[in-house]
């Protein structure tokens with residue numbers, strides 16, 4: 001455990017390993033345990049008990065699995081660009097066409113580690129890993145522009161990544177991606193400012209450093225103001241219900257559930273100028 005931002009990648013892989021081993025798993029990732037390693041377990045054990053539940057990550061992973069599979073098999077995209085990809089192993093566990101390109105970017109230490117663990121694993125499509133500091137505007141733009149030059153229709157995935165960035169960085173990234181016509185779809189989640197306030201309390205108490213920074217007050221309109229159109233906005237609570245998770249939260253009163261509904265939302269944004277299709281459920 002290093003106490004740096006990349007600890008979160010190990011933690012998430014560990015949650016995915018636990019989920020994969022459950023009899024009713026909604027995500028099965030046979031590489032998650034090796035990727036999480038001992039570091040994933042240690043990060044989890046360093047968290048307050050209330051934060052040790054893995055279901056929010058299982059639900060989030062499954063929601064993005066479904067979004068990606070729909071877009072890929074619907075022929076909408078020819079590449080996936082995963083920014084802050086961490087230890088995600090989707091190209092090794094999802095049924096993807098061989099012709100799809102999967103491009104991952106993360107900090108050099110994570111990329112080196114992942115290349116080592118997955119060296120003999122076989123992906124279903126082509127995979128490229130890029131060691132890059134995405135907070136560095138020049139390096140980030142160079143990557144986004146190259147991927148947009150090499151592919152016509154890109155699905156951008158920022159799973160668990162935006163929350164760790166300053167708002168001005170997310171804002172710049174939203175504009176950069178919007179300026180590249182190849183960036184067709186963008187999957188991302190937002191948390192509400194109330195979650196950020198709670199996370200700050202936790203940080204202050206030094207019980208856990210989840211390093212949450214981005215929680216736009218205007219919600220999904222943050223992206224609308226930057227030229228992105230929401231195709232779907234899914235509440236984590238509704239998705240948990242769909243996937244039979246978080247049953248203890250679902251037992252709350254309607255008022256309690258309404259308060260929770262917007263705590264975290266999964267977005268699928270599109271940059272086309274066609275008619276908006278806004279779904280609140282699948």
Ligand SMILES: C[S@@+](CC[C@H](N)C(=O)[O-])C[C@H]1O[C@@H](n2cnc3c(N)ncnc32)[C@H](O)[C@@H]1O
Nearest residue numbers: 006008009084085086106107133134135159160
């Ligand atoms: C919460 S993890 C999410 C990982 C992965 N997307 C997943 O859901 O399993 C956040 C990831 O963002 C990466 N990250 C944070 N800041 C970064 C930066 N400036 N440049 C590149 N990657 C960064 C971390 O190394 C980590 O892998």
